[in-house]
Amino acid sequence: MIHEREAAARKDVLEVFEALCPHIAGNPYVPHWPTGPQAKFLGSHVTSGADPANVFEALYGGAAGGGKSDALLMSAAQYAWKHPEFAGVCLRRSYAELAQPGALMDRAMRWWLKAGVDWNGTDKLFTFPNGARVKMAYHGHPRDDLQFQSTEYQLAAWDELTHWPDATAYEWISLSRLRRPDGSRLPLRALSASNPGGPGHTWVRNRFVGGVDVGTGRVVEPQHLYVPARLDDNPHLDQTSYRRALMRLHPTVRQQLLAGDWSAREPGDYFRVEWFGPMLDPEHDEIPRGEAVQIRWWDLAASEREDAARTAGVLMARLRSGARIVVHAVAFRATPGKRDAAICRQAHLDGRHTIVGLEIEGGSGGPAQFEALAKRLKAEGFRVVGARPRSPLTEAESRVMVRTPVSTSGKEARADPVASCLERGYQRRGECNDTGEPWWGADAGRPWTEQRDGIRIYAGPWTQAYLDELEGFPDARLLDQVDATSGAWAWLEAHPFGLRVAPGEERRRRPAELAGLHPEDRGGRDPGAPGAPEGGARGRERWRP
Numbered sequence: 442m443i444h445e446r447e448a449a450a451r452k453d454v455l456e457v458f459e460a461l462c463p464h465i466a467g468n469p470y471v472p473h474w475p476t477g478p479q480a481k482f483l484g485s486h487v488t489s490g491a492d493p494a495n496v497f498e499a500l501y502g503g504a505a506g507g508g509k510s511d512a513l514l515m516s517a518a519q520y521a522w523k524h525p526e527f528a529g530v531c532l533r534r535s536y537a538e539l540a541q542p543g544a545l546m547d548r549a550m551r552w553w554l555k556a557g558v559d560w561n562g563t564d565k566l567f568t569f570p571n572g573a574r575v576k577m578a579y580h581g582h583p584r585d586d587l588q589f590q591s592t593e594y595q596l597a598a599w600d601e602l603t604h605w606p607d608a609t610a611y612e613w614i615s616l617s618r619l620r621r622p623d624g625s626r627l628p629l630r631a632l633s634a635s636n637p638g639g640p641g642h643t644w645v646r647n648r649f650v651g652g653v654d655v656g657t658g659r660v661v662e663p664q665h666l667y668v669p670a671r672l673d674d675n676p677h678l679d680q681t682s683y684r685r686a687l688m689r690l691h692p693t694v695r696q697q698l699l700a701g702d703w704s705a706r707e708p709g710d711y712f713r714v715e716w717f718g719p720m721l722d723p724e725h726d727e728i729p730r731g732e733a734v735q736i737r738w739w740d741l742a743a744s745e746r747e748d749a750a751r752t753a754g755v756l757m758a759r760l761r762s763g764a765r766i767v768v769h770a771v772a773f774r775a776t777p778g779k780r781d782a783a784i785c786r787q788a789h790l791d792g793r794h795t796i797v798g799l800e801i802e803g804g805s806g807g808p809a810q811f812e813a814l815a816k817r818l819k820a821e822g823f824r825v826v827g828a829r830p831r832s833p834l835t836e837a838e839s840r841v842m843v844r845t846p847v848s849t850s851g852k853e854a855r856a857d858p859v860a861s862c863l864e865r866g867y868q869r870r871g872e873c874n875d876t877g878e879p880w881w882g883a884d885a886g887r888p889w890t891e892q893r894d895g896i897r898i899y900a901g902p903w904t905q906a907y908l909d910e911l912e913g914f915p916d917a918r919l920l921d922q923v924d925a926t927s928g929a930w931a932w933l934e935a936h937p938f939g940l941r942v943a944p945g946e947e948r949r950r951r952p953a954e955l956a957g958l959h960p961e962d963r964g965g966r967d968p969g970a971p972g973a974p975e976g977g978a979r980g981r982e983r984w985r986p
């Protein structure tokens with residue numbers, strides 16, 4: 442009697458569960474019973490009441506070890522069990538990540554092969570006994586589109602979504618490859634799992650979690666469902682030893698992994714957002730006229746292709762006091778004609794007091810390209826300078842400079858002094874704990890126009906994207922604005938007093954000068970550098986912004 446009642450109660454519970462989270466209970470391809478949040482995630486397309494005609498998007502995000510990757514595999518097995526027409530795809534950004542031991546593909550084999558699922562290693566395709574298919578795939582480059590061209594899926598399961606630096610691949614596959622076979626009633630789902638942090642942190646946060654845009658201060662409302670994952674949710678993990686391992690990490694990273702905190706962003710390798718100090722307000726904090734040398738440095742690219750490098754222009758000012766200000770940054774993809782037109786337009790917006798700096802490309806076409814654009818800008822009354830940062834050293838230079846190996850002589854080497862200057866300003870303003878540096882706190886309490894070192898930044902609609910790029914440096918895919926920043930910084934470093942030769946006669950700068958080793962600077966001290974006498978070593982020189 443008691444047994445019957447218990448059996449009936451169990452049946453009721455399972456029915457409710459089945460209604461909320463279909464096809465999990467009893468599924469032979471799901472080896473574990475889902476935890477609470479996993480069940481919520483797996484049933485969210487039913488319980489959220491979303492229109493089944495649209496693709497349903499959800500992120501299971503937060504702490505590492507919360508059971509996110511497991512939940513994605515469960516979501517694939519969910520409809521494969523009873524729907525022979527089901528096709529799903531599980532994605533990582535690279536093949537290496539997909540094939541890692543313990544990652545999706547490895548785990549799926551452990552789950553499914555012994556349950557009678559067939560595996561085709563060439564196509565990376567699991568075929569269930571009823572004919573349902575689940576593909577393991579990677580997508581890290583537009584050329585990987587080909588793998589998806591002629592297929593339709595009802596599930597795209599994205600693991601570690603923040604590893605994708607932008608939403609392009611996600612949107613393309615989730616929105617254009619997800620389709621229902623004729624007559625089928627399978628739900629269309631784009632399900633993702635991710636820890637916070639990584640190059641795509643901001644777009645993923647904005648899409649699913651929401652947050653505040655640092656540049657505009659606007660609150661971004663999430664558009665899709667977010668199921669938080671916490672370490673405590675997963676009783677199947679040895680939490681004590683896992684926690685102990687996490688405690689050795691950087692506090693921000695620990696906060697992201699342990700608590701799944703999306704407001705914590707991991708520190709950049711080179712640049713950290715807090716080093717810029719409080720952002721300047723373009724309405725109230727105007728650069729005093731005649732007090733700054735200002736340059737917009739362009740790092741040129743010449744293609745509209747989605748995966749190409751972008752043309753980036755960063756407007757940086759150097760105040761007489763020594764502080765640098767990032768005033769504005771743009772980046773776009775355009776063909777040479779459109780690009781040059783955009784550069785001219787931007788020059789007019791920036792005004793004639795802004796010098797236009799152009800990167801001279803390596804190779805024989807570089808100088809001609811520079812001459813053509815420079816001529817056009819000069820004809821419109823702008824002052825133009827150029828530099829070829831990667832040209833070989835001259836005989837004289839090679840005596841004082843060591844040629845760095847090619848791999849490190851590029852972007853990193855040029856960003857290095859910029860990052861150093863940025864951090865120095867942060868320490869001089871006393872915004873961190875005492876660092877033991879001799880200049881710690883030397884600029885504390887000074888108005889921003891009188892700070893003697895460091896880099897500040899204006900708030901604007903461009904600021905968040907710019908800072909994301911800096912924080913992602915050097916690992917992220919988008920680095921063009923960092924390069925343009927290095928260019929602007931280096932020119933201002935070599936020319937703290939602006940142009941000293943008449944416009945049009947500016948000779949080409951050599952790398953020694955770009956690195957701050959201007960012939961006149963050797964022996965002298967940089968007026969902005971810590972410990973330099975007030976007003977700068979060359980304070981007597983004429984100031985010509």
Ligand SMILES: Nc1ncnc2c1ncn2[C@@H]1O[C@H](COP(=O)(O)OP(=O)(O)O)[C@@H](O)[C@H]1O
Binds near residue numbers: 473504509512634670
């Ligand atoms: N519902 C569950 N039942 C049993 N074990 C689970 C369950 N969910 C996750 N696990 C196990 O916990 C560990 C961590 O899960 P994983 O999915 O890798 O977490 P995450 O992807 O969030 O870092 C894995 O060994 C996984 O198999």
Ligand SMILES: [Mg+2]
Binds near residue numbers: 509510511600
């Ligand atoms: Mg995982």
